[in-house]
């Protein structure tokens with residue numbers, strides 16, 4: 001029988017396998033009845049459900065900040081946070097619990113810290129690893145930063161990531177991954193109690209300063225030949241047009257209908273920066289692996305024609321153009337190993353422009369390989385751009 005008391009605003013049930021810690025109590029803290037010991041505020045580790053199946057991650061107590069409905073002078077957990085107390089002398093759970101790892105503690109020891117330099121490797125931050133893996137290649141190594149980085153270097157990767165106390169992930173490029181405070185990468189490495197190795201859903205990222213950056217024309221969205229790696233499908237992304245000096249980021253809001261052939265005919269759409277156009281949908285583009293879709297595959301890409309806006313069509317029986325790819329970002333402020341991917345067509349990322357379309361009320365349309373003497377735009381007024389594929393957490397909303 002479980003002997004845990006959960007004080008949560010949401011029906012979340014999480015973590016076990018934590019060591020009791022003494023937390024100073026203040027007004028606002030959960031009321032813990034006598035006979036129970038506060039374990040603290042925890043973040044959901046993998047997903048939230050009603051079974052105890054995954055170790056959670058100790059979190060800052062400030063996240064458990066939602067007042068209890070029955071006693072508003074005290075708190076009852078928070079968004080994505082559960083406050084846990086343990087009954088003194090309770091019987092530990094046994095077979096119903098299947099943690100993904102039992103060898104690591106969720107509670108950082110007071111002496112462990114994030115190593116910022118390991119040989120030629122530099123720590124780059126604590127990143128969320130949720131949904132599709134942000135680094136793709138997992139290896140089994142000793143649970144230390146030294147062992148993982150050495151393994152990634154030997155396997156030809158410039159990036160290494162440690163997660164959940166010692167999982168070792170390697171890759172050549174990090175396209176997405178939201179950065180979080182270092183304090184969230186708080187799990188002690190399984191094989192070295194002095195260092196920290198990420199946490200649940202949190203990857204401590206390292207970059208090898210002597211590694212060669214990935215090829216500028218690496219198709220991140222297609223499956224590398226001969227590997228069992230899941231292709232990266234860049235789904236639910238927005239598109240941001242950045243001028244090629246990297247200055248202005250202008251959001252492409254959606255695909256604007258340009259031709260509709262009757263009620264039952266196909267609809268043709270193009271990409272524009274048009275706030276009030278129909279089908280504005282800021283983060284519903286997909287590149288996977290060499291085709292491009294809009295609105296969760298409701299429209300598929302057609303062959304782009306020189307000088308014209310790329311077209312998408314709403315009928316699935318059209319054959320999608322398969323020359324699209326997501327390439328590393330050539331102007332990433334975070335360097336050649338990390339950054340939002342950019343959209344390539346037929347191996348080029350630098351053929352896109354944003355042009356004022358004079359036949360469409362001056363709408364700003366994306367144009368492929370803009371030409372002089374076009375009836376619908378003036379080439380000298382077009383801005384050469386890259387099209388960045390950006391996850392919703394980083395969209396500028398301009």
Ligand SMILES: *[C@@H]1O[C@H](CO)[C@@H](O)[C@H](O)[C@H]1NC(C)=O
Nearest residue numbers: 258308309357360365367376
């Ligand atoms: C300009 O707008 C028209 C009308 O919406 C559209 O057909 C055309 O594809 C747009 N882009 C260019 C480059 O002409």
